[in-house]
Amino acid sequence: MIFVLIAGTYTPICMTLLRGRLGYSLLALIWSCAAAGIVMKMFFFDIPRLLYTGIYLIMGWIAVFIVVPLYRAGGPLPLVWLLAGGLMYTAGGVIYAVKKPDIFPGWLGFHELFHIFVILGSAAHYVMILRFC
Numbered sequence: 376m377i378f379v380l381i382a383g384t385y386t387p388i389c390m391t392l393l394r395g396r397l398g399y400s401l402l403a404l405i406w407s408c409a410a411a412g413i414v415m416k417m418f419f420f421d422i423p424r425l426l427y428t429g430i431y432l433i434m435g436w437i438a439v440f441i442v443v444p445l446y447r448a449g450g451p452l453p454l455v456w457l458l459a460g461g462l463m464y465t466a467g468g469v470i471y472a473v474k475k476p477d478i479f480p481g482w483l484g485f486h487e488l489f490h491i492f493v494i495l496g497s498a499a500h501y502v503m504i505l506r507f508c
Contacts, residue, residue, distance in 0.1 A: 377431055378408070378409040378410075378412040378413050378416075378431070378434070379409060379413070380497075381405070381409065381431060381434045381435055382405045382406045382408070382409035382434075384500050384504070385401065385402065385405045385438075386402060386405075386406075387504050387508040388445070388457075388504070388508060389401050389402040389405075390402065390508075391508040392445060392448040392449050392453065392507065392508060393441065393444055393445070393448060397441065397444055401437070401441060404437070405434060405437065408430070408434050409434070412427070412430055412431075412434075415427070424471070424472055425472050428468050428471055428472040429472075431464075431468060432464075432465060432468050435461055435464055435465070436461065436465075438457060438461065442454065445457070449507045452506070452507065453503050453506075453507040456499050456500070456502050456503030456506075456507075457499075457500065457503050459496075459499040460495075460496040460497070460498075460499030460500040460503065461496070462496075463492045463493075463495040463496035463499060464492065464493065464496035466492045467488075467489045467490075467491075467492030467493045467496065468489075470485050470488050470489045470492065471485065471486070471489040473485075476488070
């Protein structure tokens with residue numbers, strides 16, 4: 376489902392802010408990566424955590440290649456929200472990959488912390504999409 380979340384977040388950006396050839400090309404790339412990732416997770420159960428977490432991060436940070444067109448289309452504020460969400464997701468991804476820190480074991484471990492960062496990243500991207508797409 377994470378692959379779908381990432382691709383779903385790109386979709387309104389590609390269809391409204393970027394549009395045209397760049398938007399459609401990026402949309403095709405991201406959804407192709409998502410489909411490949413879903414197939415990978417469905418058929419290969421013993422994939423190392425670092426590998427698929429790395430794929431999530433790469434998919435998310437592909438956005439660095441479209442910073443200039445995004446800035447031209449929406450100005451600086453969409454980029455601020457996009458970056459904030461990306462940093463939250465990245466922090467959560469790193470925590471998930473390394474399984475640390477366990478702040479209060481049994482109550483607030485790495486997995487709960489990971490989910491907190493994912494919620495923060497999702498909220499930032501939700502605000503960006505709601506306000507600018």
